[in-house]
Amino acid sequence: MTNNFYTIKKTAEFLHHSVKGNIIEECFTQEKGKLVIMLNSSEDEQALEFSTLREMPYLILRKNFSKAGKNTAPLFEESWRKEILSVSIINDERAIVFKLNNGHEFCFSFFSAPNCFVTNENKITNAFKDKESFEGKIRDELFARKSIADEQKEKFSAGEYLRQKYNHFGEIYRKEVLFRSSVDKDVILDEDLRADIDRSAANIINEFDSQKFLIYETGEGLIMSLIDLTHLKMQSAQRSENINTLVSTYAFSSHRKKKETDLRKSKITALNKSLKEAERKRLSIETQLEQCRNSTHFQKCGELILANISAITKGQTSLHSDTGDGPIEIKLKPELSAPQNAAVYFEKGKKQKASVQLLSKKLEKINHEISLIQSEIEKFSSTENIKELEKEFKKEKKMEKDETQRFRKFKVEGDYEVWVGKDSAANDLLTTRHAAQNDLWFHVRGSSGSHTVLKVSNKKEQIPKEAISAAASIAAYYSKARNAGNVPVAYCEKKYVKKKKGFREGTVVMEKEKVVFVKPNLPEEK
Numbered sequence: 001m002t003n004n005f006y007t008i009k010k011t012a013e014f015l016h017h018s019v020k021g022n023i024i025e026e027c028f029t030q031e032k033g034k035l036v037i038m039l040n041s042s043e044d045e046q047a048l049e050f051s052t053l054r055e056m057p058y059l060i061l062r063k064n065f066s067k068a069g070k071n072t073a074p075l076f077e078e079s080w081r082k083e084i085l086s087v088s089i090i091n092d093e094r095a096i097v098f099k100l101n102n103g104h105e106f107c108f109s110f111f112s113a114p115n116c117f118v119t120n121e122n123k124i125t126n127a128f129k130d131k132e133s134f135e136g137k138i139r140d141e142l143f144a145r146k147s148i149a150d151e152q153k154e155k156f157s158a159g160e161y162l163r164q165k166y167n168h169f170g171e172i173y174r175k176e177v178l179f180r181s182s183v184d185k186d187v188i189l190d191e192d193l194r195a196d197i198d199r200s201a202a203n204i205i206n207e208f209d210s211q212k213f214l215i216y217e218t219g220e221g222l223i224m225s226l227i228d229l230t231h232l233k234m235q236s237a238q239r240s241e242n243i244n245t246l247v248s249t250y251a252f253s254s255h256r257k258k259k260e261t262d263l264r265k266s267k268i269t270a271l272n273k274s275l276k277e278a279e280r281k282r283l284s285i286e287t288q289l290e291q292c293r294n295s296t297h298f299q300k301c302g303e304l305i306l307a308n309i310s311a312i313t314k315g316q317t318s319l320h321s322d323t324g325d326g327p328i329e330i331k332l333k334p335e336l337s338a339p340q341n342a343a344v345y346f347e348k349g350k351k352q353k354a355s356v357q358l359l360s361k362k363l364e365k366i367n368h369e370i371s372l373i374q375s376e377i378e379k380f381s382s383t384e385n386i387k388e389l390e391k392e393f394k395k396e397k398k399m400e401k402d403e404t405q406r407f408r409k410f411k412v413e414g415d416y417e418v419w420v421g422k423d424s425a426a427n428d429l430l431t432t433r434h435a436a437q438n439d440l441w442f443h444v445r446g447s448s449g450s451h452t453v454l455k456v457s458n459k460k461e462q463i464p465k466e467a468i469s470a471a472a473s474i475a476a477y478y479s480k481a482r483n484a485g486n487v488p489v490a491y492c493e494k495k496y497v498k499k500k501k502g503f504r505e506g507t508v509v510m511e512k513e514k515v516v517f518v519k520p521n522l523p524e525e526k
Contacts (some may be wrong), residue, residue, distance in 0.1 A: 001172060001223065001224040001250070002056060002224070002251060003094055004168075004169075004172075005094050006169075007247065011060075011096065011247065012088055014061075014243045015061060016086060018244070019041070019048070019084050019087065020084055020085070021084065022039040022046075022084050024082050024083075025081070026038050026077075027077075027080070029072070030067065034050065035052070036065070037106075047062050048060070048061055050114075052113075052114040054114065058247050058248075058251050059108050060244055060248045060251070078118065082102050082104065091140075093143055103121070104125075113129075117139070124138075155189070158178060158187050159174075159178075166201050172229065173204060173227075176229055180200040180204075181196040182196075183196065207228075210227065214226070214246075215238040215246065215249060215253070216235050218232065221254070224250040264380055267380045268380055271376050274373050275377065278369050278370045279370065282367065282370065288355075292352045298352060299345070301328075304321050308338075315334045318332055404434060407421060407422065407426060407430055408450075410470075412467050413464055413466035413467045414466070416455060416456075418452060418455070418471045419435075420475070435494040438456050438494070438495070440454040440471065440491050441494045442454065442471050442475040442489055443489070444475055444480075444489050444490075446481075447480045448479065449476075450479065452478065453494065454467060469516060471491070473489075473519060474522060475489050477520040486517050487517065488515050489515065490514070491514055492513040492514065493512075497511075
């Protein structure tokens with residue numbers, strides 16, 4: 001609506017009375033798509049601001065305008081220190097011309113690609129955008145009044161008729177004509193309906209002079225109007241004192257709402273991504289938990305082996321028994337005795353029971369995390385506090401820049417931190433960019449797994465054995481040897497870890513390593 005013909009016409013009238021006789025001090029740009037013309041007038045720091053943004057073109061008079069201290073580019077120096085003689089519409093089109101006392105003109109175009117031109121003797125000599133394409137062109141040809149040819153049709157729909165005869169109205173005012181005429185846009189017009197539409201349109205044209213400057217807030221956004229819009233069902237409107245205040249308020253409010261919408265959308269998209277990942281983790285934990293709940297099965301197998309010890313001979317591969325719930329086949333390792341086979345099943349049951357406890361804690365934690373994310377989504381779906389949205393957006397951007405978010409982090413004995421890569425790329429990142437030379441680097445021997453680093457702030461300090469064992473246990477946990485009982489983990493100072501040319505992502509070699517045997521485990525949360 002800021003580039004509607006009647007809005008532009010009223011803007012030209014307002015500016016003619018407001019800036020006629022003012023001297024242009026300088027022209028510059030300090031923001032993409034915006035031209036500033038500083039004026040020497042009785043008002044302090046008065047400036048014209050022209051936006052060439054396609055979605056929100058405008059020309060407004062701003063008071064108390066402050067020029068940025070840096071990143072400004074001077075423009076149109078041929079117009080500096082020149083007086084504005086008049087401001088008017090060009091050829092009844094969506095364009096405004098400022099005539100200057102040196103014969104030059106400023107022409108502001110509000111067409112599909114808004115632009116500002118400097119002309120001299122009817123020729124374009126300079127342009128805010130794409131100067132090379134316009135330089136030397138005839139001004140009157142560029143802004144020639146476009147005639148609307150009569151369509152050779154016997155019948156018009158109401159919408160077609162309005163677009164042809166009242167093309168200057170714009171969509172909002174055409175809707176108002178249809179509403180006041182009680183005519184649907186798809187209805188084929190007869191003479192009476194056409195007369196009703198012309199009558200409503202004539203009334204609206206008269207109302208454009210009523211000095212009403214309104215902004216309606218609807219579910220679809222803000223609507224700016226120069227008349228009462230009855231098709232909005234008597235919604236209340238915010239009133240402005242003049243066209244300049246109306247356009248300014250509308251432009252800045254719309255920008256604020258768009259920024260708010262974009263910030264909210266960005267935040268909710270990030271939260272939904274986190275929610276999806278958390279739900280994926282929950283499903284994985286639930287699946288593992290279901291598989292581990294058969295720990296009583298292993299215990300029962302061990303008990304059945306001992307109960308039938310006299311019937312089992314070394315070399316036997318299975319035991320068939322009846323538990324009362326039906327027959328069961330228990331596989332045996334032929335190289336082991338009956339007591340040894342029973343011990344294997346008891347150990348499996350013990351491990352599974354421990355896994356159930358660990359996974360249950362993880363499930364409780366991830367469910368809490370999912371609940372928090374859902375609460376955040378609900379909060380940011382309804383908040384209208386743009387400062388809170390901006391704060392969260394900056395926080396999110398900061399986290400995106402923080403590469404260490406790609407690592408798992410744990411606290412171990414002595415308040416040391418252990419960092420673990422989440423994938424091959426993160427492994428490379430951790431080893432090559434985020435591990436100091438004296439940090440300890442861990443990796444499971446004979447098995448693939450995550451790169452693990454024990455962060456050491458002081459290279460002279462004696463690292464406790466408990467911290468080394470804890471880091472090794474974490475490295476074992478995040479490897480394919482997770483379910484083993486005793487895992488060899490190699491470690492050395494990071495300076496002895498080499499990534500040679502041609503190695504695939506995540507692949508390195510170690511020198512001067514030591515080996516410690518540990519049980520795969522994660523430290524308890526502190």
